[in-house]
Amino acid sequence: MRTKVALSVGEGLNVSALMIGGWEHGITVDVGIGGQTRIFSGQSTTPMPTRLALLDQAAALQFLTALREAHTGEPPVGVVAPAAVVPLHASRTQVAAEENRSPVPAVVEPGRAQLRVLGQPCIEGIVADGRPLRAKALELAVYLAVHPDGATTREVAEYLYPDARLSQADQRVHTIVSNLRHVLGRTGTVGAKRGHLIKSGGRYQLDPATVDVDVWTLRDLMRDATTAAGERRRELLLAACDLSSAPLALGQHYDWLEPHRETVRRWGTEAHLALADALVTSGEPQSASDLLDKAILLDCYNEALYVEAMRARYSLGDADGIGILLRLLSKALTDLDADPKDTTIALANGLRSRLATR
Known part of the structure; x- marks a missing residue:
């Protein structure tokens, strides 16, 4: 009532x-x-449509996030209880970076356990027989990957077992921790002196000394690219673009995942935009155009990608390509009941007019 x-x-x-x-x-x-x-x-006083559009959870969350940002101008926020997203700085378990240190390499070091969470999550390089990885242990691996500072038993239970009683949830966390530690121990780093999944200060965390996590590499590549210049910056951005070619935890629908997936998606967009700008500046508009086409497939609602792609098409003298991009953007935004910005439409028309008078 x-x-x-x-x-x-x-x-x-x-x-x-x-x-x-x-x-x-x-x-x-x-x-x-x-x-x-x-x-x-009940009885309806207005006509009832015979069919409704359906969205899966991931698409619905993206849709609602975009609507909120469009109406309030505020950046996206989490859709679950507060939880820290992957920071662009090193976690507390890592040594603070010095100004003269070498940038993080894009290639992983051999002999380390390799956890992949960009795309379909998995643990690579398993060489020994043993128990299989449980579905909840895989979820724990992804959760710890986006929480490099770790989490307490109760924090893990809150997100992975929200409906269980506290005593049951804690026991289940201990079980999947054991399973994840067992599977990580079956990788090429068998016999390592330090564990792959450690508990420090009451917090479970993946050990950065023995575990390589691709989303951590992406984070460090983006951080290092902000201070690098010239060819080194281009190499870092290229490596970041290669890593961000798939969403975080592709195919998984964890309730707590979407804010972290959005953060990683934003990093990928920033990497593609920055690299495309560097390519255009260096006189490689075709490479920039190809890169932005790929980025649009990954983030079809991001208007900034279309704008930069139009500028790259202009450098190539491709008036038709500019028109195609504007139509694709309009069609994509129709899904969100939105239209391209007036400035974007004006830019597209202006670029095509300038090409027509060349």
């Missing part, structure tokens, strides 16, 4: 609610697996 009153008061302010489950004070609509609708209970 409190909900009903609140919604009645807010009706004049365009406040409404969509609830999952039955609602005795209004209509309840049954939505089939293909989006087909039928009124389950």
